[in-house]
Amino acid sequence: MTGRCAGGVITIADLGEFGLIAAISDLLPDSTELIVGIGDDAAVIRAPDGRVVATTDLLIEGRHFRRDWSAASDIGRKAAARNLADVAAMGARPTALLIGFAAPGDLALDWVLELVRGLAQECAVAGASVAGGDTSSAETIMLAVTALGDLAGREPVVRSGARPGDVVALAGTLGSAAAGLALLAAGLRPGEAGSAGGNADLADLTLAHFRPQPPYDAGPQAAAIGATSMIDISDGLIADLGHVAESSGVRIELRSGSLGAEPVARIDALQTAASLVSADWAQWVLAGGDDHALAATFPPQVVLPERWTIVGRVAPGRGVLVDGRPWSGSGGWEHFRDQV
Numbered sequence: 001m002t003g004r005c006a007g008g009v010i011t012i013a014d015l016g017e018f019g020l021i022a023a024i025s026d027l028l029p030d031s032t033e034l035i036v037g038i039g040d041d042a043a044v045i046r047a048p049d050g051r052v053v054a055t056t057d058l059l060i061e062g063r064h065f066r067r068d069w070s071a072a073s074d075i076g077r078k079a080a081a082r083n084l085a086d087v088a089a090m091g092a093r094p095t096a097l098l099i100g101f102a103a104p105g106d107l108a109l110d111w112v113l114e115l116v117r118g119l120a121q122e123c124a125v126a127g128a129s130v131a132g133g134d135t136s137s138a139e140t141i142m143l144a145v146t147a148l149g150d151l152a153g154r155e156p157v158v159r160s161g162a163r164p165g166d167v168v169a170l171a172g173t174l175g176s177a178a179a180g181l182a183l184l185a186a187g188l189r190p191g192e193a194g195s196a197g198g199n200a201d202l203a204d205l206t207l208a209h210f211r212p213q214p215p216y217d218a219g220p221q222a223a224a225i226g227a228t229s230m231i232d233i234s235d236g237l238i239a240d241l242g243h244v245a246e247s248s249g250v251r252i253e254l255r256s257g258s259l260g261a262e263p264v265a266r267i268d269a270l271q272t273a274a275s276l277v278s279a280d281w282a283q284w285v286l287a288g289g290d291d292h293a294l295a296a297t298f299p300p301q302v303v304l305p306e307r308w309t310i311v312g313r314v315a316p317g318r319g320v321l322v323d324g325r326p327w328s329g330s331g332g333w334e335h336f337r338d339q340v
Contacts, residue, residue: 009108009109009110010108010109010110011105011106011107011108011109012103012105012107012108012109012112013105013106014109015109017135020109020112020135021038021135023109023112023113024038024112024113024116025038025039027113027116027117027120028116028120028129028130029120029124029129030129031096031128031129031131032046033045033046033095033096033128033129033131034046034096034129034131037129037131037132038130038131038132038133042132043096043098043131043132045095045096045131045148046095047150048150048152049150049151049152049153051151052148052149052150053087053090053092053148053149053150053151053156054146054147054148054149055083055086055087055146055147056083056144056145056146056147057079057082057083057086057144057145057146057147058142058143058144058145059075059079059082059142059143059144059145060140060141060142061140061141061142062140065078067111067141069184069210070210071114071118071210072111072112072114072115072118073114073115073117073118073121074118074210074211075115075118075143076114076115076116076117076118076119076120076121076122077118077119077121077122077210077211078118078122078210078211078212078290079118079119079143079145080097080118080119080122080123080126080128080145080147081122081126081211081212081213081214081292082145082212082234082290082292083097083145083146083147084097084122084123084126084128084147084214084216085212085214085216085232085234085292085294086147086232086234087147087148087149087219088126088149088214088215088216088217088218088219088220088232088294089157089219089230089231089232089294090149090151090156090157090158090219090230091151091154091155091156091157091219091220091222091223091224091227091230092149092150092151092152092154092156092219092220092223093127093149093150093151093152093220094123094126094127094128094147094148094149094216095127095128095129095148095149095150096128096129096130096131096147096148097119097123097128097129097130097131097133097145097146097147097148098130098131098132098133098145098146098148099119099130099132099133099134099143099144099145099146100133100134100135100136100142100143100144100145100146101133101134101135101136101142101143101144102135102136102137102138102141102142103137103138103140103141103142104137104138104139104140104141105137107141116130125216126214126216127216128147131148151223152220154220154223154224155223156223157219157222157223157227157228157229157230157296158229158230158247159229159230159231159243159244159247159248160229160247160248161227161228161229161248161297162228162229162244162245162248162250162252162297162314163228163248163250163297163299163314164250164314164315164316165299165300165313165314166228166229166297166298166299166300166313166314167297167298167299167300167302167304167310167312167313167314168241168252168253168254168295168296168297168310168311168312168313168314169295169296169297169298169304169308169309169310169311170233170264170293170294170295170296170308170309170311171215171218171222171293171294171296171307171308171309172213172214172215172218172233172291172292172293172294173208173263173264173265173266173291173293174233174237174259174264174265174284174285174286174288174291174293175265175266175270175281175284175285175288175291176204176205176208176209176265176266176269176270176284176291177205177208177209177212177288177289177290177291178209178283178284178287178288178289178290178291179205179208179209179269179270179273179274179279179281179284179288180205180206180207180208180209180210180273181209181288181290182273182277182279182284183202183205183206183273183276183277184206184209185277186276186277188202188276188277189206190202190203190205190206199272201266201268201269201272202269202272202273202276204266204269205266205269205270205273208290208291209290212290212291212292213292214232214292214293214294215293215294215307218294218307218308219294221305221307222294222296222298222308225298225302225303225304225305226298226299226302227296227297227298228296228297228298228299229244229247229248229296229297230294230295230296230297231243231244231294231295231296232292232293232294233289233291233292233293233294233295234289234290234292235289236286236287236288236289237254237259237285237286237287237295238286238287238320238322238327239287239289240295241254241295241320242319242320244295244297245318245319245320246318248314249318250314250315250316250317250318251314251315251316251317251318251319251320251321252312252313252314252315252319252320252321253312253313253314253315253320253321253324254286254311254312254320254321254322254323255311255312255322255323256282256286256322256323258309258310258311258312259285259286259311260282260285263309264285264309264311265281265285267281270284270285286322286327287327295311296308297314
């Protein structure tokens with residue numbers, strides 16, 4: 001049910017809780033992973049490995065997304081991506097999402113259905129499904145997303161396994177989402193007529209902020225070839241590798257020459273964006289979040305697939321160094337300290 005009622009736009013209050021759930025259910029495809037899906041007290045999901053990888057995340061309007069910047073479908077895709085990437089970072093294959101959704105009753109139904117389409121689209125990319133969830137009323141839009149995954153018989157790849165002598169490698173790109181956010185904050189909307197010259201490269205940066213593209217299959221791939229630790233780069237490379245260094249009791253030494261080059265970073269686009277907003281593109285690469293690349297450590301004898309780029313090494317010690325020196329800027333996002 002979409003469109004308009006006699007009073008104007010159909011809202012979620014017009015449908016009520018159970019009508020909304022029915023409308024959402026109609027948009028979600030069936031999955032072979034689901035034994036029992038939406039409609040019962042709880043979902044039942046296959047767990048062939050006998051173990052389930054689980055992670056959860058909270059997204060709040062004004063903190064994690066803005067409706068005046070992002071389409072509802074992009075918000076849905078990003079909400080799914082940031083959780084599915086965490087599953088991949090454990091070396092697991094994403095299987096399902098559980099979604100908690102709260103919103104004001106006057107929110108347009110069409111917006112919610114577009115959000116659900118985005119969630120379903122990103123799940124399809126990762127090979128997962130939406131298994132169920134809950135709805136509630138609230139003064140602002142909130143999404144609580146739980147992602148589940150299957151290890152397929154492998155051991156999980158945790159943050160505490162890095163060892164001196166390992167190489168540090170990256171799958172995915174860095175800096176694009178942070179650059180896109182900076183462009184938006186400066187009032188630039190690349191890709192729109194008359195905006196930033198219609199620069200396609202800059203439009204790709206804002207798209208990276210709206211709709212990250214985690215390399216989901218790289219996580220299980222890394223686990224299969226012997227990764228000793230792995231993490232999803234959500235808060236910033238320095239901050240997230242700092243978690244690996246602390247958990248493993250090692251020092252991670254990065255090379256800026258490897259980080260500041262293709263395929264890790266879209267240098268031309270980043271430099272152009274930095275010139276427009278008077279920023280340091282290296283800060284985006286090293287400390288920008290939301291790209292959801294995967295960083296992993298591997299024994300030095302492992303032959304890495306082409307998608308993995310070596311960007312540093314693990315050594316005895318503590319912390320994260322860049323070209324032999326501690327990073328002097330912010331390492332990345334940290335809740336309760338950083339402000340929007």
